[in-house]
Amino acid sequence: MLSLGAAGAQAQTQVQTQVQTEAHAPLRGSAGRIGFVATERLYAESTLAKAADIRIAAQFSLRDRDNRETLARLKKLSEKFDGDAASLDAPERTRRAREVMELDKEVQRQDQAYRDDLQERKSYERSRIAERAYALIVQIAEQEKIDVVFRDALWSRPGIDITDQILRQLDR
Template structure:
């Protein structure tokens, strides 16, 4: 059952619809603006947090990055050594190729191809492991940041906190407060 107001609006829109669609659109937009105005007049408090800055500049993020780099340093060095070995063997092959027999040339080409395949596989595995480990560490930071954001929102009376927007006024940016709550 429609209210009297809804019935009047409905009949007015239907009457206008017969005459002019542009007027109908204007009436609907005007009605929407009239309804939305009281909500905006109440003074909604909005904040913004840059997740990117938190994951790049906060103390926990820097500590996690250092921990992961230390963890993978040995494997990274192994990959660099393997790449250097492949490069030196390829240079040696290029130098020796004119004097090698056909069978020796084919044999060394296969060895180089196997070494290159092994290097590519190890790089792929390294990158997958590194990304997985990084995501594990940074997901903990995001959880802590979310908890800090909720706490700040409750303490300071925020109605809405947005993460990662295209453009933001510095007066609503609370990223520094979140980083401080995370320990720096």
């Protein structure tokens, strides 16, 4: 019985070794070329991204200025209230405290709306760049017979990075 168990264990070990070897072996009959794209570079370095940043800055500059003016008004009102609070009667102190709190809420609401709208606009522009980049990635991968393209990499040989090619095509 022991010899049968040992034979079974040996057979199982041989099968596991064969499966591991086959799992790490390249596909027969194909070179298996790979490539990768550093997507953050596309969003930072492409002419499309830079133009989008300029458009967004222009679109949001007025709102940003208005938000800063409202914040300055709040700071001034708050400082005036803090300086005058000791000499005010209770109803006036309550009224002015409420005025400061309401303006503070307005500043927070404006700031949150601004950040949300800005993030939405940036996401929209990034998605436009991503759509164009995807089409170019497919085109270049087919031209160069690349089997798989990864997004970003911790490390790679310089020859498999196709980011520069994508950037050149995006900038046309």
